[in-house]
Amino acid sequence: MNTPIDDLIRSTLTDLAEEAVPMNLTDSAVARARRRRTLTVSVGVAGVVAALMVGTPLALAVSRDAPPSAPADQPPMDFPSPVPISPDPSPPLDPKGPGTGS
DSSP states (O other), X not given: OOOHHHHHHHHHHHHHHHHOOOOOOHHHHHHHHHHHHHHHHHHHHHHHHXXXXXXXXXXXXXXXXXXOOOOXXXXXXXXXXXXXXXXXXXXXXXXXXXXXXX
């Protein structure tokens, strides 16, 4: 139950398929993949180098300007404290107890 148009289309497609020349595209596809991979790696390396070139001087500049760190309970050794620090900052307790008066 084929119509004449179906037969015409089928015969035309068969003729076109017989005329097609097979081509080997493997070599060009492999070459493009290599170029793409090389470009990707090159851009990645350039980005890392640029980040290091910008980040290293900034890190060194920040670390030189930062004050030396000291524990919270001790004053820094480089800077003497203007106020003497007593070992017990709380006032002495009255031996008689609170509210007894002196």
